[in-house]
Amino acid sequence: MNKINFLDLKRQYDSINIEINNKIQEVINNSDFILGKDVEEFEKNFAEFCDKKYCVGVSSGTEALKLALNALNLKEGEVIIPTNTFIATALAASDNNLKPILVDINPETYNLDINDVERKITKETVAIIPVHLYGQTCDMGKLIEIAEKHNLKIIEDCCQAHGARYKDKKVPITSVGCFSFYPGKNLGAYGDGGAVVTDDEKVAEKIKSLRNYGSPKKYYHDEKGFNNRLDNLQAAILNIKLKYLNEWNNKRIKNVELYNKLLEGVVNTPKIDKNSTSVYHLYIIKTKERDKLQEFLKNNDIQTGIHYPVPIHLQKAYSDLGHKKGDFPVSEKCSNEILSLPMFAELKEEEIEYVCNKIKEFFNK
Numbered sequence: 214m215n216k217i218n219f220l221d222l223k224r225q226y227d228s229i230n231i232e233i234n235n236k237i238q239e240v241i242n243n244s245d246f247i248l249g250k251d252v253e254e255f256e257k258n259f260a261e262f263c264d265k266k267y268c269v270g271v272s273s274g275t276e277a278l279k280l281a282l283n284a285l286n287l288k289e290g291e292v293i294i295p296t297n298t299f300i301a302t303a304l305a306a307s308d309n310n311l312k313p314i315l316v317d318i319n320p321e322t323y324n325l326d327i328n329d330v331e332r333k334i335t336k337e338t339v340a341i342i343p344v345h346l347y348g349q350t351c352d353m354g355k356l357i358e359i360a361e362k363h364n365l366k367i368i369e370d371c372c373q374a375h376g377a378r379y380k381d382k383k384v385p386i387t388s389v390g391c392f393s394f395y396p397g398k399n400l401g402a403y404g405d406g407g408a409v410v411t412d413d414e415k416v417a418e419k420i421k422s423l424r425n426y427g428s429p430k431k432y433y434h435d436e437k438g439f440n441n442r443l444d445n446l447q448a449a450i451l452n453i454k455l456k457y458l459n460e461w462n463n464k465r466i467k468n469v470e471l472y473n474k475l476l477e478g479v480v481n482t483p484k485i486d487k488n489s490t491s492v493y494h495l496y497i498i499k500t501k502e503r504d505k506l507q508e509f510l511k512n513n514d515i516q517t518g519i520h521y522p523v524p525i526h527l528q529k530a531y532s533d534l535g536h537k538k539g540d541f542p543v544s545e546k547c548s549n550e551i552l553s554l555p556m557f558a559e560l561k562e563e564e565i566e567y568v569c570n571k572i573k574e575f576f577n578k
C-alpha cells in the first residue's frame with residue numbers, strides 16, 4: 214500500500230483538470246481579476262446552494278467572520294464561542310474589539326455545550342458564534358431559543374460545514390453564516406477565499422461595501438472599509454468545483470459509513486446528533502491511547518491529524534483571558550484523545566480498509 218495522505222488535493226484536481234485549466238486560461242485572457250463576472254456568478258450559485266438570498270465573496274473565512282460581526286454593528290461587548298475550534302473564530306471577535314467568552318463542548322458531538330452557553334451570558338453579551346465543527350451542525354433549535362430570550366445575535370461559523378443540514382435546513386440555519394474556501398475545506402479554492410451567506414439584504418450590502426474599501430462607487434468612500442475581496446480567479450475555480458460539491462460530500466458520507474462499519478467495537482467513532490446531517494469535513498475517533506496510535510499509524514505510512522491539540526483557552530495568544538488548565542475539562546480531555554483519520558471524497562475503499570486493519574492491529578482486535 215502506498216502512503217495514505219490525510220488529504221490528497223491532487224486526486225481531486227486530476228478529476229477536473231481540463232475544465233479548471235481552460236477556465237483559468239479564460240480568466241487570464243480576459244484580464245478579469247477583481248470583482249469580475251465569475252465572482253458575481255459564484256455568489257449567485259453559492260447563495261442558491263445554501264438556500265439563501267445573498268452571498269458575498271470575501272478573502273477568507275476569518276475575514277468573513279470579521280466582516281459579519283462588523284456588519285451587524287457589534288463593536289463592543291462579549292461574544293460566546295466554543296473553546297474547541299480553530300483559532301480564527303476567536304480572532305474574528307478580538308479583531309472587532311469584542312471579548313471572546315469561551316464555553317465548553319458536548320463530549321459526544323464536540324460542538325458547543327448549550328448549558329454552558331446559558332451560564333456564560335452576561336449583560337455584556339452581544340452575540341454567539343456557534344461553530345458547526347467537523348461538518349456537524351450544532352443544536353440550533355435550543356441555541357436560537359436562548360439567543361431570542363437574551364436578545365443576542367447569532368453568526369454561524371460554517372467554515373467546515375458546506376452543505377450540512379440541521380433538520381431539513383442547510384447551514385446557516387439563522388440569518389448570517391460564514392464560509393471558508395481554504396483549499397482543504399469541503400469546497401476549497403486554489404488559495405484563500407471565503408463568503409458570507411445571508412437572507413438579510415442590509416448585511417449583504419454592508420459587507421459588499423466593507424470588503425471593497427468602503428466604496429459603493431469607485432473612488433467614493435462612504436465609510437472606512439477594507440480590502441477583503443474574493444479573487445475572480447478563485448471564484449472561477451470555485452464555480453466549477455461547486456457543481457461537484459454534493460457528489461463529493463456524498464462520497465465523504467460513504468467513506469464514513471465504511472469507516473464506521475469497520476471500526477465498530479474497535480474504537481470510539483463519531484456520534485452525530487439525530488437532527489444533524491454532517492458533511493464530515495473531518496472523521497474523528499477518540500481513544501486514551503491517541504499519541505501511541507498516531508505514532509503507530511505514522512510508522513505504517515498513514516497520515517493523521519489532531520483538530521485541535523490546544524483549545525483556545527490554553528493558547529498563548531489568549532493568555533489575556535486568564536484561563537488555566539482545568540477550566541474546560543471536556544474540551545481538554547477531547548484534545549488529548551481525538552484523532553482525525555484520512556478523509557476526502559477520493560479516498561479509496563482499500564485505503565480505508567488498510568487504515569482500519571492497522572487500527573485493529575494496534576488494539577489487538
Ligand SMILES: *Cc1c(COP(=O)(O)O)cnc(C)c1O
Nearest residue numbers: 273274275299301302372393395
Ligand atoms: C478554516 C476555518 C476558519 C478560517 O477560515 P480561513 O479561510 O482559513 O480564514 C474559521 N473557522 C473554522 C471553524 C475553520 O475551520
